[in-house]
Amino acid sequence: MNQTLSQERILHLKQDYERGFIRHCGFKAGRVDHGRFGAFVDLKDHHRQQDGFVHAGVMATMADHTAGYAAFTVVDSSFQILSIEFKINFLKPAFGKGLECRSTVIREGRKVIVAESEVYDLREENRVMTAKAMVTLMAVPGESLV
Amino acid sequence: MNQTLSQERILHLKQDYERGFIRHCGFKAGRVDHGRFGAFVDLKDHHRQQDGFVHAGVMATMADHTAGYAAFTVVDSSFQILSIEFKINFLKPAFGKGLECRSTVIREGRKVIVAESEVYDLREENRVMTAKAMVTLMAVPGESLV
Amino acid sequence: MNQTLSQERILHLKQDYERGFIRHCGFKAGRVDHGRFGAFVDLKDHHRQQDGFVHAGVMATMADHTAGYAAFTVVDSSFQILSIEFKINFLKPAFGKGLECRSTVIREGRKVIVAESEVYDLREENRVMTAKAMVTLMAVPGESLV
Amino acid sequence: MNQTLSQERILHLKQDYERGFIRHCGFKAGRVDHGRFGAFVDLKDHHRQQDGFVHAGVMATMADHTAGYAAFTVVDSSFQILSIEFKINFLKPAFGKGLECRSTVIREGRKVIVAESEVYDLREENRVMTAKAMVTLMAVPGESLV
Numbered sequence: 001m002n003q004t005l006s007q008e009r010i011l012h013l014k015q016d017y018e019r020g021f022i023r024h025c026g027f028k029a030g031r032v033d034h035g036r037f038g039a040f041v042d043l044k045d046h047h048r049q050q051d052g053f054v055h056a057g058v059m060a061t062m063a064d065h066t067a068g069y070a071a072f073t074v075v076d077s078s079f080q081i082l083s084i085e086f087k088i089n090f091l092k093p094a095f096g097k098g099l100e101c102r103s104t105v106i107r108e109g110r111k112v113i114v115a116e117s118e119v120y121d122l123r124e125e126n127r128v129m130t131a132k133a134m135v136t137l138m139a140v141p142g143e144s145l146v
Numbered sequence: 147m148n149q150t151l152s153q154e155r156i157l158h159l160k161q162d163y164e165r166g167f168i169r170h171c172g173f174k175a176g177r178v179d180h181g182r183f184g185a186f187v188d189l190k191d192h193h194r195q196q197d198g199f200v201h202a203g204v205m206a207t208m209a210d211h212t213a214g215y216a217a218f219t220v221v222d223s224s225f226q227i228l229s230i231e232f233k234i235n236f237l238k239p240a241f242g243k244g245l246e247c248r249s250t251v252i253r254e255g256r257k258v259i260v261a262e263s264e265v266y267d268l269r270e271e272n273r274v275m276t277a278k279a280m281v282t283l284m285a286v287p288g289e290s291l292v
Numbered sequence: 293m294n295q296t297l298s299q300e301r302i303l304h305l306k307q308d309y310e311r312g313f314i315r316h317c318g319f320k321a322g323r324v325d326h327g328r329f330g331a332f333v334d335l336k337d338h339h340r341q342q343d344g345f346v347h348a349g350v351m352a353t354m355a356d357h358t359a360g361y362a363a364f365t366v367v368d369s370s371f372q373i374l375s376i377e378f379k380i381n382f383l384k385p386a387f388g389k390g391l392e393c394r395s396t397v398i399r400e401g402r403k404v405i406v407a408e409s410e411v412y413d414l415r416e417e418n419r420v421m422t423a424k425a426m427v428t429l430m431a432v433p434g435e436s437l438v
Numbered sequence: 439m440n441q442t443l444s445q446e447r448i449l450h451l452k453q454d455y456e457r458g459f460i461r462h463c464g465f466k467a468g469r470v471d472h473g474r475f476g477a478f479v480d481l482k483d484h485h486r487q488q489d490g491f492v493h494a495g496v497m498a499t500m501a502d503h504t505a506g507y508a509a510f511t512v513v514d515s516s517f518q519i520l521s522i523e524f525k526i527n528f529l530k531p532a533f534g535k536g537l538e539c540r541s542t543v544i545r546e547g548r549k550v551i552v553a554e555s556e557v558y559d560l561r562e563e564n565r566v567m568t569a570k571a572m573v574t575l576m577a578v579p580g581e582s583l584v
Contacts (some may be wrong), residue, residue, distance in 0.1 A: 057207025353495025
């Protein structure tokens with residue numbers, strides 16, 4: 001596992017982060033280091049439920065996807081990352097103007113990688129942890145994806 | 147807990163299901179019974195990742211939201227349902243033309259409700275379980291939501 | 293993956309099931325089929341908490357271990373099975389004279405196997421599902437265990 | 439929620455920790471603070487599997503039980519604590535001479551409490567995190583336990 005990420009690799013991962021369903025959700029990549037990946041989103045009405053709170057699915061998607069990219073930072077660029085499973089606890093309702101997610105690898109295995117994601121609600125006056133997830137991922141050689 | 151749902155209650159829950167982030171995701175309510183809720187989605191490019199597979203966040207959002215509405219079928223209409231936490235395993239990649247979700251309540255508590263959600267990938271020739279979730283929910287009187 | 297288990301393999305798995313910490317807990321192997329493993333325990337005072345209910349750890353240990361042996365039934369005898377992670381929901385308190393566990397493989401992967409375990413409380417008059425778990429396991433060639 | 443624990447309360451919780459199945463497992467209470475509970479165990483042959491590694495059930499039981507007592511430190515002494523569910527990831531095999539568990543409350547709700555447990559393998563030369571769990575608990579008034 002490489003301990004230093006090239007600027008090229010970081011740029012690639014940040015661009016790769018923001019595609020498909022994640023673009024539809026409006027999530028943006030943030031700071032990237034070995035074993036760590038950050039992300040954020042400006043919250044719009046379409047992220048909320050009818051009661052105004054952010055939908056659990058928004059937080060779960062962010063926690064899962066960002067954990068996957070934290071895992072990408074600890075494997076060679078020839079590997080793909082798959083989510084095997086995750087668990088998320090919703091700690092506080094989120095109703096602020098944005099969300100921030102910070103994912104950290106806690107097990108750097110050759111095949112099985114485990115990462116934690118903390119999701120924060122960015123409110124007017126403060127920043128509150130709204131959800132926490134533990135995500136199990138698998139590194140697979142690029143060609144054996146299916 | 148009432149064992150029969152009125153047509154009015156079923157209609158209300160089906161309409162209520164399809165709002166906010168869930169409308170943004172294009173999910174539609176399906177069949178509703180006591181302790182059971184179904185849903186489906188026609189898959190578009192914005193549900194996928196760059197590799198063409200459906201994003202784990204789409205399945206997780208569907209599993210969580212549909213479990214919540216299965217929980218609504220076992221409580222009085224004055225109650226709100228909150229997701230406390232959920233866990234989801236991704237069993238097979240999804241790449242079909244649609245997803246179907248079936249959620250079933252397995253613990254009908256007064257406060258704590260547990261439901262399972264099975265997500266199926268609707269492929270040309272068959273229908274494959276792509277993810278399974280176990281969701282813990284809480285029933286709270288409507289006025290004490292926050 | 294073989295679809296029929298030899299009597300020799302079944303006998304081996306049943307004997308192998310009841311060792312170490314599992315012997316200390318008094319669990320016994322039950323019925324075995326391809327993808328399925330059963331187990332039971334006669335409940336003693338040392339399985340309980342001070343309030344008389346069976347300890348969550350007893351049910352969790354049974355759910356995890358039995359899922360592992362369900363996984364053994366779908367791999368070649370040269371493979372070892374490791375628990376990667378599990379999640380368990382406690383549905384009802386257990387206070388009966390015994391517990392029964394039934395584990396079923398729901399994903400038969402070459403490397404990653406997923407099984408569910410249902411734990412039942414055997415009461416005087418009936419049999420109640422007291423806990424349900426979803427367990428992620430990995431099959432590894434015997435020599436590469438560590 | 440009280441922020442300071444009396445010496446009497448700490449002593450009571452430490453004694454209460456070591457009963458029933460937990461005594462059978464040989465776990466001992468360690469350091470106690472508001473929102474935190476520690477525990478340890480000297481590992482014996484009966485904690486292990488046939489391959490010499492500590493059984494996942496030992497770590498899961500310790501993670502669950504210690505999280506429960508961390509929850510006891512944030513509620514009034516008239517409340518009981520129940521495990522609703524937990525999830526545990528096994529990060530490294532444990533084969534040392536002892537285990538240590540540290541549980542920390544990450545959500546101090548009036549009813550729903552969430553705690554994390556980290557389990558460490560105490561090896562000859564170092565100390566390695568072997569498992570991590572996220573536990574959802576419920577505080578219930580003593581008399582309404584069932």
